[in-house]
Amino acid sequence: MKLPKEIVDALKIKDPQDVFVYLTTSSVDGKCNLMPSLFTDVYQDEFILIPDLFAIKTKINLNENRIGVVTIAYPSEGKTWALRGPCGHIEWGLPDNYNFQGVTAGEVLRRWGNWDEIEPVSELPEEIRPTVVAQRGVIVLKVAECYTYSPEESGKRIS
């Protein structure tokens, strides 16, 4: 599904201290893992992209259970969203024509394979930035469902 513009804008290259994002995955037998992400971007208004920076447990889960939930908090705008859909990881070394849910490794890695070039990690405050950038690839979530998690309407589909 195509994301509403306000969600795309929130997830596009942004200040990591304004919009807070977690990716939740699960093992195939139901043990969840939450990974916060300082960086996100959106491709074709439908695919959420997150750099793989030591996302070890997330990748273990995605290797056996390709689904994820991205939860977004945008406090200054009073907005909260949860986006669920097929989720996988595109690693350096995969052939250019490797296809995940309609995007290829080549098109993703050429643009987002070295995230530090588009969002310099060194510009982040010391307390939150990674001590080293060793990006292994890009995590991709194709949004299939979008709902709010505001307390009174938690789980209500937005579109």
Place this chain on the structure above:
Amino acid sequence: MAKLTPRMRNWLEGLGAHIGTATKKGFPTVIVVDKAKVEGDNIVKFQLTDAQVQQIKQNIEENPRVALGPGGLGSIRAAYQFKGNARLEGNTLIVEVNEIYCTKPGPEAGLRLDVLPYESILKFESTRWRDQGPPK
């Protein structure tokens, strides 16, 4: 048994958590609660709305294992993940934490903290973060 530090407590109580749940076959559902109460060494309680209860009730009944990530600014400033078993008592979600991990992106991502001596966890925190909780 895991033991939360004062800093962990302050962030969870101040800004709540993203709470990951899943069916026993691994289909995830996440709710977000903006405050919590920590009791004893490792019990975290969340007061849920009816809508939140409805969203996760089935998951918790069939699979009590949950994961918590500190909410709001805590997602980047309080880089912890808490895992444990949960149960619902009315609209209160009670989580008994039995695993604590560091989630700071980089080489320490995924480091398990609760297996360290408690004093070592405090030292780990004090050498990485200056705050003791969210900004007032």
